[in-house]
Amino acid sequence: MEQQSHKVKSADRVLDIFELFTGGTESYNLTEISKNLNMPPSSTYLLLQNMLKRGYLEVDKSGKQFRIGYKLFMIQNRYSQGTSLSEEFYQVAEKIAFDLNETVSLAIRSGSQLHYIGEKISTQGLRYTPNQGETPPLHATASGKIFLAHMTKEELLELYPTEQLEKITDKTIGTLTELLEELEKVKSRGIGYNMGETVTGVHCVAAAVFDAEQKVVASISISIPVVRITDELWSRIHDWIERASSELSRKVYG
Structure with missing residues (x-):
């Protein structure tokens, strides 16, 4: 007893x-x-x-x-909404993968790191395969930049108190000054890019999932090896990421 x-x-x-x-x-x-x-x-x-x-x-x-921490968000998402973000993500990701056959990921923020909580992997031999639970730094990812772009200057300085930032590859943004400049671009276009900043030779495009109060709760992204990128495919990726962002925000939180 x-x-x-x-x-x-x-x-x-x-x-x-x-x-x-x-x-x-x-x-x-x-x-x-x-x-x-x-x-x-x-x-x-x-x-x-x-x-x-x-x-x-x-x-x-x-x-x-x-x-x-991030785990409570995952639980809240599962039970506080009539429709699960994860379930809706996989439905959207299936459509994207069918059309593009490229890797689609869903991620949330945990402090200064990104957590992948969902993924639909490309079936092509050469592909990017993030692992759920993987935690790259926000500033080195397309999805991470989406979260950072919606933070205040004070919040950013709390996350990055020094000028020098961790570099994952030689393409990773290495200073706070560069990051702030990049985030202004993310704000204006509503899309985040990762141009080989996490994995050499892999580009990624991401957009936000907004809740009813227009706060970023997650980010959806599409990753593609550079060798497969064409102007036509790059355009289709942008079309899909914008549609996916809108659809998830509307269906889950609208």
């Missing part, structure tokens, strides 16, 4: 941590969570690390400030 009681107590503490974030404060450190909930720091630390590992919490670059 003692073991069962302990399990219930731990579950209550996890729920208490979630409820703490409903108070309007975006992030807390270990000490703040422990004091607010009157929990021992040692057991609080263990709970936070487990929630962090499972994706229910995330930390800032310092590794000390905890905030709600």
